[in-house]
Amino acid sequence: MPATADATAALKLRFPQVTDRASLDHPAVNVPPADLIALLDHLRTDGGFDLLTDVTAIDWAEGVSPRFTVVYHLFSTARHDYLRVAAACADNLAPTMPTATGLWPAADWHEREAFDMFGIKFDGHPDLRRILMWDEYPHFPLRKEFPLAGIETPLPDLEIAAETGASLKPAPMMGGPFVASPGEMNLTEAEPRAKDESWTERREKPEA
Amino acid sequence: MPTEFAFPDSAAKAAAGEFETEKMSLSMGPSHPSTHGVLRVQLELDGEVVTKADPVIGYLHRGDEKIAENMTYNQFVPYTDRLDYLAPLANNMAYAIAVEKLAKLEVPPRCQAIRVLSAEMARISAHLLGLGAFGIDVGAWTVFLYSFTEREKLYKLFEELTGARFTTSYTRIGGVARDVPEGWLERVGAFCDQFLPILEEILNLLTRNKIFQDRTVGIGVISKEDAIAYGLTGPNLRGSGVPLDLRKDHPYSGYEQYDFDIPVGATGDCYDRYLVRGEEMRQSVRIIRQVIAKFPEGKWYAEDAKRIFGPPKAKIMTSMEELIQNFMLVTEGPQMPAGEVYFEAENPKGALGFYVVSKGGGVPWRLKIRAPSFCNLSILPKVCVGAMVSDIVSILGSLDFVMGECDR
Secondary structure, eight states: OOSSHHHHHHHHHHOTTOEEOOOSSSOEEEOOHHHHHHHHHHHHHTSOOOEEEEEEEEEOOTTOSSOEEEEEEEEOTTTOOEEEEEEEOSOSSSOEEEOOTTTOTTHHHHHHHHHHHHOOEEETOTTOOOSSSOTTOOOOTTSTTSOTTOOOEEOSSHHHHHHHOOEEOOOOOTTOOOOOOSSSOOHHHHHHHHOOOSOOSSSOOOOO | OGGGOOOHHHHHHHHTTSSOOOOEEEEEOSSOGGGTTTOEEEEEEETTEEEEEEEEOOTTOOOHHHHHTTSOTGGGHHHHHTSSTTOHHHHHHHHHHHHHHHHTOOOOHHHHHHHHHHHHHHHHHHHHHHHHHHHHHTTOHHHHHHHHHHHHHHHHHHHHHHSOSSOOOOEETTEESSOOOTTHHHHHHHHHHHHHHHHHHHHHHHHTOHHHHHHHTTSSOOOHHHHHHTTOOTHHHHHTTOOOOHHHHSOOTTGGGSOOOOOOOSSOSHHHHHHHHHHHHHHHHHHHHHHHHTOOOSOSBOGGGGGTSOOOHHHHHHOHHHHHHHHHHHHHOOOEEEEEEEEEEEETTEEEEEEEEEEEESSOSEEEEEOHHHHHHTTHHHHSTTOBHHHHHHHHHHHOOOHHHHHO
């Protein structure tokens, strides 16, 4: 099965639910979450895509439906080609996706990362814990509504937090980074967000 | 084999109720000399045998992917230095090629040659550090002294080329920051000439060293199937006998015109991974010499990359059009088409991938970094079980990871 348009055409014959996904490079397909594992299993055993190089998610922002898409990048160690498989989570508030850990152990850490950053629950994952943030962390940082500076959060060690009264504060941006916002926001709206110099690490943020 | 290690006496005694045994929990890291940065491995021990290993990562998490969504494509280049900070030139190149794929830019042959040259030098530098640190981990101090002397020479060359020794930020999207300095290629050639004999000397310190072999041969064996199933890439995958190298299998930046071999291991133990890295340095020298021999003339940036990186400083100050263009690039970023690309480059640690999702405009909507160290470390819970505590040091040293990249 060469990685061309025929490859996805052959896939679509076998899995009629599969649709083409727009891509600038590698062949890419969309699949409903219900058929995801069957498709991945087929690709791994019969399609020759034996290496799962990456699993990640995209947040298309609040108000967009479907909001979360999970993206898998597969690689064939024999043919040296890539395939992108994407599945959109059905529920925007409590996104879930079946786990691929049964097919590739490599999916374990990637799915934990997607859970950690986006809050996508991978059904059947044997050990779905946060991986980069600490276990008690209450937010999902790569969701679009999460601000770049961060959100004030209690320290992971509650004993130390109670004793010192310390907490994790948002980063003072101190005039940078100077950014153009993603999307259609114009510069005047985008600028002050990063240009708030009214507070620093030493001086508290004034109450609005 | 460590997996067959057992305590028949103690097991029998424990069964007879003569004494109680219990498992011990040991936290290795995050500040431990052999965890090369801030990796923590939560070990469960039965005596000195590891029964469970749970790597705890994230101590160096900076949210690079979040940062990328909030700045223009050009602004993110310095952040790529800080992924695998032992080979920033290779990271710069991987990121640049990913975005160039999105922008449909072709860079001229001279630019490709400069990138290949700098990436291979970065590979030598990264492997030298990996080797030196691995040597220290298993008690061979000398290797470190030799390999760091050579790295210093490479850093001098990097400094000449990029202006920085460590965080180079040399590659631009659509080119490189500046052409090679005069006489620099000859100095790189001279480095290669004196490096090869020294490399042999360094490797001779370890390859037939009985103590080193005792610490590495048969330790941390990763089978071919496991290596693929866990998504290992780079020297760790090749050490297990899978001849996969993206420079050959999915060539980019003109790698297809150079002649080089891909070393593979036979058993997939720590010793094989060491051997693979040693040979890769020789192959990198081979590539560097070929690049220098047929170094192409021409521009070091793509002609149509002017819409991506800023015009020359002198022009900004004197010409209105360039001033406006510079202003637009700095404030709104280079305008990219909408779409998705995924690009992986063969970095010293493995396949470094960038998945860029663009909705158009100057800022990526999502930028996912597929870090080879992250994937390589995910096999730890499997490979550590049954090993002795001292073997963990060998295994970590041979996997040669960088936490800056793993945690992003």
